[in-house]
Amino acid sequence: xxRTLAVAVLLSTASWAGAQxxxxxxxxxxxxxxxxxxxxxxxxxxxxxxxRSLTTEIGPRLAGTPQEERAREWAVAKLKSLAFDNVRxxxxxxxxxxxxRSIYEEVAITAPYPQEVYGxxxxxxxxxxxxxxxxxxxxxxxxxxLLAFEGVEDALxxxxxxxxxxxxxxxxxxxxxxxxxxxxxxxxxxEDRGAVGVLIRSVGTxxxxxxxxxxxxxxxxxxxxxxxxxxxxxxxxxIQRVHESGQTLRMRLRTYAGWRGEVLSGNVIADIEGAxxxxxxxxxxxxxxxxxxxxxxxxxxxxxxxxxxAARLIAESGHRPRxxxxxxxxxxxxxxxxxxxxxxxxxxxxxxxxxxxIGSESDFGxxxxxxxxxxxxxxxxxxxxxxxxxxxHLGIVRGxxxxxxxxxxxxxxxxxxxxxxxxxxxxxxxxxHHTPNDTLDKISPxxxxxxxxxxxxxxxxxxxxxxxFRPQSEETVSE
Amino acid sequence: xxRTLAVAVLLSTASWAGAQxxxxxxxxxxxxxxxxxxxxxxxxxxxxxxxRSLTTEIGPRLAGTPQEERAREWAVAKLKSLAFDNVRxxxxxxxxxxxxRSIYEEVAITAPYPQEVYGxxxxxxxxxxxxxxxxxxxxxxxxxxLLAFEGVEDALxxxxxxxxxxxxxxxxxxxxxxxxxxxxxxxxxxEDRGAVGVLIRSVGTxxxxxxxxxxxxxxxxxxxxxxxxxxxxxxxxxIQRVHESGQTLRMRLRTYAGWRGEVLSGNVIADIEGAxxxxxxxxxxxxxxxxxxxxxxxxxxxxxxxxxxAARLIAESGHRPRxxxxxxxxxxxxxxxxxxxxxxxxxxxxxxxxxxxIGSESDFGxxxxxxxxxxxxxxxxxxxxxxxxxxxHLGIVRGxxxxxxxxxxxxxxxxxxxxxxxxxxxxxxxxxHHTPNDTLDKISPxxxxxxxxxxxxxxxxxxxxxxxFRPQSEETVSE
Numbered sequence: 001x002x003r004t005l006a007v008a009v010l011l012s013t014a015s016w017a018g019a020q021x022x023x024x025x026x027x028x029x030x031x032x033x034x035x036x037x038x039x040x041x042x043x044x045x046x047x048x049x050x051x052r053s054l055t056t057e058i059g060p061r062l063a064g065t066p067q068e069e070r071a072r073e074w075a076v077a078k079l080k081s082l083a084f085d086n087v088r089x090x091x092x093x094x095x096x097x098x099x100x101r102s103i104y105e106e107v108a109i110t111a112p113y114p115q116e117v118y119g120x121x122x123x124x125x126x127x128x129x130x131x132x133x134x135x136x137x138x139x140x141x142x143x144x145x146l147l148a149f150e151g152v153e154d155a156l157x158x159x160x161x162x163x164x165x166x167x168x169x170x171x172x173x174x175x176x177x178x179x180x181x182x183x184x185x186x187x188x189x190x191e192d193r194g195a196v197g198v199l200i201r202s203v204g205t206x207x208x209x210x211x212x213x214x215x216x217x218x219x220x221x222x223x224x225x226x227x228x229x230x231x232x233x234x235x236x237x238x239i240q241r242v243h244e245s246g247q248t249l250r251m252r253l254r255t256y257a258g259w260r261g262e263v264l265s266g267n268v269i270a271d272i273e274g275a276x277x278x279x280x281x282x283x284x285x286x287x288x289x290x291x292x293x294x295x296x297x298x299x300x301x302x303x304x305x306x307x308x309x310a311a312r313l314i315a316e317s318g319h320r321p322r323x324x325x326x327x328x329x330x331x332x333x334x335x336x337x338x339x340x341x342x343x344x345x346x347x348x349x350x351x352x353x354x355x356x357x358i359g360s361e362s363d364f365g366x367x368x369x370x371x372x373x374x375x376x377x378x379x380x381x382x383x384x385x386x387x388x389x390x391x392x393h394l395g396i397v398r399g400x401x402x403x404x405x406x407x408x409x410x411x412x413x414x415x416x417x418x419x420x421x422x423x424x425x426x427x428x429x430x431x432x433h434h435t436p437n438d439t440l441d442k443i444s445p446x447x448x449x450x451x452x453x454x455x456x457x458x459x460x461x462x463x464x465x466x467x468x469f470r471p472q473s474e475e476t477v478s479e
Numbered sequence: 480x481x482r483t484l485a486v487a488v489l490l491s492t493a494s495w496a497g498a499q500x501x502x503x504x505x506x507x508x509x510x511x512x513x514x515x516x517x518x519x520x521x522x523x524x525x526x527x528x529x530x531r532s533l534t535t536e537i538g539p540r541l542a543g544t545p546q547e548e549r550a551r552e553w554a555v556a557k558l559k560s561l562a563f564d565n566v567r568x569x570x571x572x573x574x575x576x577x578x579x580r581s582i583y584e585e586v587a588i589t590a591p592y593p594q595e596v597y598g599x600x601x602x603x604x605x606x607x608x609x610x611x612x613x614x615x616x617x618x619x620x621x622x623x624x625l626l627a628f629e630g631v632e633d634a635l636x637x638x639x640x641x642x643x644x645x646x647x648x649x650x651x652x653x654x655x656x657x658x659x660x661x662x663x664x665x666x667x668x669x670e671d672r673g674a675v676g677v678l679i680r681s682v683g684t685x686x687x688x689x690x691x692x693x694x695x696x697x698x699x700x701x702x703x704x705x706x707x708x709x710x711x712x713x714x715x716x717x718i719q720r721v722h723e724s725g726q727t728l729r730m731r732l733r734t735y736a737g738w739r740g741e742v743l744s745g746n747v748i749a750d751i752e753g754a755x756x757x758x759x760x761x762x763x764x765x766x767x768x769x770x771x772x773x774x775x776x777x778x779x780x781x782x783x784x785x786x787x788x789a790a791r792l793i794a795e796s797g798h799r800p801r802x803x804x805x806x807x808x809x810x811x812x813x814x815x816x817x818x819x820x821x822x823x824x825x826x827x828x829x830x831x832x833x834x835x836x837i838g839s840e841s842d843f844g845x846x847x848x849x850x851x852x853x854x855x856x857x858x859x860x861x862x863x864x865x866x867x868x869x870x871x872h873l874g875i876v877r878g879x880x881x882x883x884x885x886x887x888x889x890x891x892x893x894x895x896x897x898x899x900x901x902x903x904x905x906x907x908x909x910x911x912h913h914t915p916n917d918t919l920d921k922i923s924p925x926x927x928x929x930x931x932x933x934x935x936x937x938x939x940x941x942x943x944x945x946x947x948f949r950p951q952s953e954e955t956v957s958e
Contacts, residue, residue: 056720059594067594103595104583114546115538115774116582118915208687209773209915234918238774241535294688295594295717436597436688439713 024382030464033319034457041453048445051305055295055440062292063332064096064263071288075268075329082312084270091266092342100256103293111250117235121257123215125228132254135160139243143182146189157194169205173426179203184217187228197227201236209234210435227255265331267339275320282463283326283359287333294438302366310455321463330408344411358418358469361406366443367425369454373399374420377471387461418469422454503861509943512798513936520932527924530784534774534919541771542811543575543742550767554747554808561791563749570745571821579735582772590729596714600736602694604707611733614639618722622661636673648684652905658682663696666707676706680715688713689914706734744810746818754799761942762805762838766812773917781845789934800942809887823890837897837948840885845922846904848933852878853899856950866940897948901933
């Protein structure tokens with residue numbers, strides 16, 4: 001562990017040699033307060049208690065459902081009880097998709113070796129006919145094989161397409177994007193080739209017999225007319241073994257998923273008003289909604305706990321930062337960043353977008369923060385170097401300057417807002433993520449406290465500065 | 480690890496000091512053949528391939544169901560293909576219990592925080608009414624609290640009783656028996672107090688969101704008239720948190736479980752006939768049936784693979800032991816050792832019981848064997864000491880002389896047959912046991928090969944000896 005860290009620090013020092021030439025000196029009192037805040041945070045279990053409250057008192061909270069509405073009510077009450085005095089909800093419209101009757105859906109192998117297996121509809125999928133459907137499986141070892149498949153005419157007509165790609169585990173979740181292609185795109189390739197349904201090996205790295213759900217992709221608004229499910233990794237293994245034996249495999253599905261029309265969702269917002277430049281906003285966030293099969297403790301109950309506790313600890317410290325800190329608990333993240341888009345569009349309309357000096361979200365579980373990355377103008381890198389130096393004692397290394405600020409920061413970043421991120425250790429995140437296993441017992445209060453310590457320092461430094469983090473025009477040109 | 484082993488060896492040497500005084504010298508050729516067999520076993524993946532075949536081609540195989548019948552047919556065909564030439568099925572009758580429509584049963588919290596949870600009927604439970612039932616929960620932190628509960632008259636009338644004891648993880652599974660009391664007995668205590676159903680925190684040590692099924696106890700033949708379920712540990716945590724908040728919790732159940740009348744099950748038997756004393760039998764076994772929610776890879780597909788491979792490697796070695804080695808793949812173990820009782824009773828009837836010189840079963844997963852224990856006459860202990868010495872290079876320590884030989888050996892042991900056991904490392908066994916997670920991917924072929932190496936030596940030594948392992952009359956008296 002120590003060796004790995006040492007190497008990482010060396011590499012990062014080397015690649016930042018240019019930026020290191022310039023130095024930035026943080027205000028002495030700002031630094032002192034940041035350390036005070038971090039010490040308080042390390043001794044506090046507030047974040048964990050907030051997450052416990054959300055996951056117990058609301059439980060699963062799928063975007064657009066009455067459960068998500070209860071989560072908003074919970075958030076408003078919780079923020080008021082934590083002495084935020086300007087809590088508000090910004091509603092927005094959403095096309096609702098739900099699983100239908102139950103989180104238990106019927107998936108079975110019917111031939112050659114009949115057995116029930118564990119599967120779950122992907123977000124956006126259509127239902128089977130009421131009585132279910134049964135069909136032969138067409139096995140594809142990878143999504144690329146499906147893309148390349150020409151076959152004889154109608155070779156997939158009436159079949160269930162199965163796509164078997166496996167996700168690679170990595171600390172930063174680097175395997176997720178690639179593995180998700182099949183989740184997002186396979187339905188369309190299958191449907192266009194006449195398939196009656198599509199099944200994928202569960203995304204995620206778990207060998208638990210749970211399937212990983214998640215939204216499919218609808219880039220042009222076209223919606224699937226066929227059921228689309230993930231099956232758990234051990235069941236995908238079983239399917240693969242039968243396929244390799246050369247036998248014809250048939251499966252039966254019965255699901256009730258579908259689109260239910262337009263409903264309201266919303267973002268919950270609270271501000272800590274800045275002392276000197278209240279119109280300048282540092283935005284920190286997390287998302288309130290979760291998938292429906294679990295209580296969403298890691299995704300993103302933990303994020304809600306971490307950023308809310310960080311804001312609260314700053315608010316109650318008696319110190320007031322220069323700029324406004326805005327806490328946003330986004331709605332409907334899981335179904336396509338709908339709350340984040342609504343927030344960004346509203347800021348575009350009300351003209352406050354360019355006042356958003358920088359933003360960041362906590363949405364990668366509850367393990368410790370190990371790296372501080374940024375995506376800011378080059379002139380601001382010495383500021384990050386100086387800020388990082390103060391945070392090193394928390395076990396945090398300095399990362400690159402090309403990344404994002406978390407999913408709900410994407411629309412704002414797209415519109416030009418600088419972002420930064422406190423990257424969490426995600427080596428086991430995809431063991432639990434989007435499965436029934438995402439529950440409170442997977443969280444360590446101690447690791448959460450380290451997160452809050454990092455977030456109070458980070459938020460405080462960003463909010464108590466005068467730095468403009470946007471690339472300056474000559475920087476943009478020089479790139 | 481090395482330190483632990485060293486301490487264990489010292490302790491065992493100390494406690495066996497008396498037995499060590501006498502020594503036993505194994506036949507030189509017997510020892511040579513045992514080592515040959517072990518080397519072959521360590522290079523073989525036969526056991527894993529047998530387990531792979533059973534779990535893939537049959538899958539779940541609940542006692543008394545058509546799936547268990549297919550497993551018997553599979554076993555007969557497999558043993559014949561492995562050149563056993565006297566394979567036979569001994570049928571017996573069984574009262575069939577099944578879950579009904581599906582392995583997915585409906586369990587939900589309805590108040591104060593509505594959410595579906597993960598639960599599963601316990602073996603022997605009754606169904607809910609067709610439309611389901613909904614009732615208030617009466618929370619008991621432990622089974623002892625339920626036993627001691629007097630309350631006001633009818634305090635549990637119409638309620639769902641919940642029992643929350645937690646199981647302790649240990650290498651030998653020592654926490655299982657105690658934790659199982661609630662599984663076996665809580666239904667009766669609840670029913671007698673007027674409850675409409677009983678729920679327990681899942682037995683097992685897993686924090687996965689799966690519930691652990693298993694048979695309840697019916698010591699006097701009385702059967703439950705109420706539904707009885709286990710809920711997963713994270714859901715039990717959720718229930719506990721609501722209980723601790725002082726609020727009334729209500730749940731809804733809908734299950735279809737029940738007893739279905741008498742059916743046939745059976746044991747599958749094959750012999751390697753002894754060269755000099757064919758009437759003397761060393762019995763080695765495992766069980767064919769599994770629970771219905773998984774493919775029973777660890778419980779007991781692995782045991783089937785291990786003992787079958789061990790018998791096959793001895794049979795194909797060209798060496799013939801003095802005594803007969805009998806391989807028994809028992810039916811209907813999970814539902815009350817029904818196959819083991821049938822086997823023992825049949826031996827009592829046909830007069831061959833006393834020819835069973837010793838027996839052992841592999842039924843504790845697929846991790847390495849770490850200890851050799853026995854329950855034999857004191858005069859036979861030097862034989863075990865000598866045998867153990869030859870097996871030490873496999874990483875096996877010598878255990879005590881008070882244990883059992885595995886579940887399916889209990890009826891024979893009860894009738895006087897000596898037993899021994901190759902104890903496996905069970906530290907993670909109850910993470911998977913009796914849950915949907917008991918699948919092939921949890922097994923390491925290398926650990927299985929070590930098991931087979933231990934089993935070929937053990938079986939060969941026992942079968943190629945003249946030792947009478949029964950306590951001699953003066954030993955029995957002296958105890």
